[in-house]
Amino acid sequence: MRIAVLALQGAFIEHEKMLASLGAECFEIRALSDLNRPFDGLVLPGGESTVQGRLLKDLGLFEPLKAKIEAGLPVLATCAGMILLSEKLSGDQTVWFGTLPCTVKRNAYGRQLASFHSEDEFKGLGRVPMTFIRAPAVQSVKPECQVLAVTRGIISAVRCENQLALAFHPELDGDPRVHRYFLGMVQKAQNGALKMAS
Amino acid sequence: MQQAKTKQSQDPKERAKLNRELAQMLKGGVIMDVTTPEQAKIAEDAGACAVMALERIPADIRAAGGVSRMSDPAMIEGIQKAVSIPVMAKCRIGHFAEAQVLEAIDIDYIDESEVLSPADDVYHIDKTKFKVPFVCGARDLGEALRRIAEGASMIRTKGEPGTGDVVQAVRHLRKMNEGIARVAALGADELYEEAHRLGVPLDLVQYVHEHRRLPVVNFAAGGIATPADAALMMQLGAEGIFVGSGIFKSGNPAKRAAAIVKATTGFKDPALVAKLSENLGEAMVGINENEIQVLMAERGK
Numbered sequence: 001m002r003i004a005v006l007a008l009q010g011a012f013i014e015h016e017k018m019l020a021s022l023g024a025e026c027f028e029i030r031a032l033s034d035l036n037r038p039f040d041g042l043v044l045p046g047g048e049s050t051v052q053g054r055l056l057k058d059l060g061l062f063e064p065l066k067a068k069i070e071a072g073l074p075v076l077a078t079c080a081g082m083i084l085l086s087e088k089l090s091g092d093q094t095v096w097f098g099t100l101p102c103t104v105k106r107n108a109y110g111r112q113l114a115s116f117h118s119e120d121e122f123k124g125l126g127r128v129p130m131t132f133i134r135a136p137a138v139q140s141v142k143p144e145c146q147v148l149a150v151t152r153g154i155i156s157a158v159r160c161e162n163q164l165a166l167a168f169h170p171e172l173d174g175d176p177r178v179h180r181y182f183l184g185m186v187q188k189a190q191n192g193a194l195k196m197a198s
Numbered sequence: 199m200q201q202a203k204t205k206q207s208q209d210p211k212e213r214a215k216l217n218r219e220l221a222q223m224l225k226g227g228v229i230m231d232v233t234t235p236e237q238a239k240i241a242e243d244a245g246a247c248a249v250m251a252l253e254r255i256p257a258d259i260r261a262a263g264g265v266s267r268m269s270d271p272a273m274i275e276g277i278q279k280a281v282s283i284p285v286m287a288k289c290r291i292g293h294f295a296e297a298q299v300l301e302a303i304d305i306d307y308i309d310e311s312e313v314l315s316p317a318d319d320v321y322h323i324d325k326t327k328f329k330v331p332f333v334c335g336a337r338d339l340g341e342a343l344r345r346i347a348e349g350a351s352m353i354r355t356k357g358e359p360g361t362g363d364v365v366q367a368v369r370h371l372r373k374m375n376e377g378i379a380r381v382a383a384l385g386a387d388e389l390y391e392e393a394h395r396l397g398v399p400l401d402l403v404q405y406v407h408e409h410r411r412l413p414v415v416n417f418a419a420g421g422i423a424t425p426a427d428a429a430l431m432m433q434l435g436a437e438g439i440f441v442g443s444g445i446f447k448s449g450n451p452a453k454r455a456a457a458i459v460k461a462t463t464g465f466k467d468p469a470l471v472a473k474l475s476e477n478l479g480e481a482m483v484g485i486n487e488n489e490i491q492v493l494m495a496e497r498g499k
Contacts, residue, residue: 008463009226009247011219030464046223048247048283055245055463058456079223106282112306113329115216133220134284134306172219 001186004029004039006065008055010047010080014171018179019043024186032060041074041186044081046133046169049106052080053096062096069099074162074189076182082165083136090139100163101142108137108154108167118168122157123148125177130156130168137167162189210326214351217331220284220306221352221415224248224438228428228459229417231255231442233273235280241445244455248284248306250440251277256313256360257443257482260492265315268296271303278304286333291498292318294327301330307352308332312497313359313442322498325349335419337370339377340396341499342412347399353412355436356495357420360443362484364421364430366495371418371434381406420495423448423481425461425474432465449479 003019005012007028016026027037042065044052056062069075069085077085077100085100092106109116115133122128123146130151138155141147149157149166156167162185170178227247232238238249253269254262268289278285284306289296291310296317300308310323312335325332326349335356336342342353355374357367377396381403384392393403405413418436422428423444431439439462441455448454457474464470 007226011222011225013225014222031467031470047225048223048227050242050283051227051245051247051459054243055460058460059464111278111304112217112220112284112331113301113304115220117212117216131216131219133216133223169219172222 001025001041001183001190002027002037002039003041003043003183003186004034004037005043006045006052006056006081008047008059009051010045011169011171012043012045012047014169015043015045015076015078015179018171018176019183022176022180022183024183029061032064035061035064040190041076041182042068044075044077044084045171046079046081049080049083049096053084053094056084056096066097066099069097069163072162072189074182074186075164076179077163077165078169078171079133079135079167082138082167085163085165086138100145100158100160100165102145102158102160102165103139103141104136105139106136107134108139109135118151120149120151120156122178125181128170128177129173129175130170131172132156132168135167138165213329214326214349217351218414220331221333224284224352224417225415226438226463228439228441228455228462229286230445230455231440232277232446235276237446237451238277238280238285240452241455242281242283244452245459246283246455247438248286249277249281250286250288250309250442252288255443255446256494257362257447258360259313260360260494267314268293268299271299274300274305275303288314289323290314290317292316292321292323294323297323297325297328297330297332301328305330310334310350312356312494316497322348325351333417335495335498336374337495337499338373339381339406340398342374342416343396343398343402343406346402346412346414350414352415352417354417354419354440357418357422359420359494361421361486362423362444362447362482363486364423364427367418367420367422367431368434370420370495371431371436374412374416375435378406378410378412382410421484422458423484424478425457425471428458428461429465429468429471432462438462444482447482449481454478454481
């Protein structure tokens with residue numbers, strides 16, 4: 001299983017370490033030529049969504065990655081990544097990939113002094129540690145979007161088909177369950193593709 | 199949905215972890231000095247991952263001379279309103295009351311900075327007393343670990359601000375790498391003596407020994423003026439870049455800012471850096487290290 005990690009800006013190495021510890025092979029996407037390598041899943045890491053979005057477009061990565069996500073490539077998106085995926089940002093006209101049917105509010109909790117750590121129920125995984133850094137929040141979801149976690153009464157994790165988006169950072173707390181869940185999604189998508197081929 | 203209700207985290211250990219983690223989110227990015235909301239917008243649009251709000255950029259501080267202090271909070275708040283990315287601001291070394299003011303206006307990161315005139319020539323701020331994160335300058339491993347022991351959750355090289363001369367940032371980063379390599383190579387039973395020699399707590403030396411890196415994120419700062427400067431610092435192991443005077447003292451700030459951002463991401467790709475370096479217009483003039491009167495990097499050790 002080979003996972004591509006978007007490595008334009010932010011906390012991408014933390015994801016690579018976590019995925020490697022689970023036995024997945026990772027490589028970084030920094031330029032268009034990196035897309036020539038085949039991969040089975042994609043990670044959109046935390047960082048600044050404005051920086052990542054701009055670089056995605058300027059480096060010519062935006063359209064090919066969007067096409068892959070639309071075609072069903074499994075994606076794990078954390079924090080800034082969730083902003084990149086969502087189809088609507090509250091109070092902001094910007095839309096990046098726009099593939100995830102939900103509305104997200106940037107910096108929903110406030111500035112750094114409002115960053116916090118929590119432990120909450122994640123559907124199917126039990127209680128998992130969750131770190132929110134200047135985090136966004138999911139304000140509303142369309143019916144095709146499944147809510148996987150709620151923190152302080154606000155949606156903090158959603159899934160829509162092969163897109164898994166989190167407002168928090170599972171790569172920071174040493175708990176591999178969310179990443180394992182994502183690798184399970186990748187495995188399932190692979191099996192599905194094999195079945196289709198045969 | 200109403201503004202999400204938040205309860206500020208009170209546990210100091212958890213706070214310190216969250217503050218280090220914000221620095222992790224800034225990695226691979228460029229933090230730019232700005233003096234007005236308009237400049238902050240230019241920086242954000244060019245792809246800055248954060249801005250440093252200050253009244254005068256280091257080159258002008260150097261030119262003006264005199265005592266240089268924390269910026270007017272109203273000016274900082276103007277910049278906070280203008281952009282959605284994190285906003286940092288500088289306080290003087292040891293001036294914990296300035297730091298309290300910055301915390302009170304909900305700043306995202308405080309730079310306890312040698313660019314401003316030091317307020318205390320012996321002590322730095324006890325940063326563990328604050329909820330807001332601090333970044334501090336360091337010229338070598340000992341200085342970095344002393345600042346971390348005081349509560350800094352991010353380190354940057356000191357460089358020589360406002361000069362456009364990258365030589366000191368390179369010197370500091372190489373010295374830092376050398377110090378880390380040395381600690382990593384020591385035997386476990388030699389670490390106590392090394393901690394003593396550096397004047398830092400043993401557990402921090404043990405961390406460096408085990409992980410071959412600082413316990414916090416380390417950026418390069420001081421004299422970075424071109425995409426190639428950024429690529430140089432990233433290849434030397436910096437995890438991100440501060441650009442002070444280099445952008446708004448140049449001929450075409452928006453273009454230069456965007457080029458430095460892309461070079462920081464694509465630092466391993468010389469063809470890309472070459473393309474980014476084309477037709478950027480006038481770089482800041484700069485002054486050489488031996489032409490200047492005040493070495494800011496010598497402030498606070």
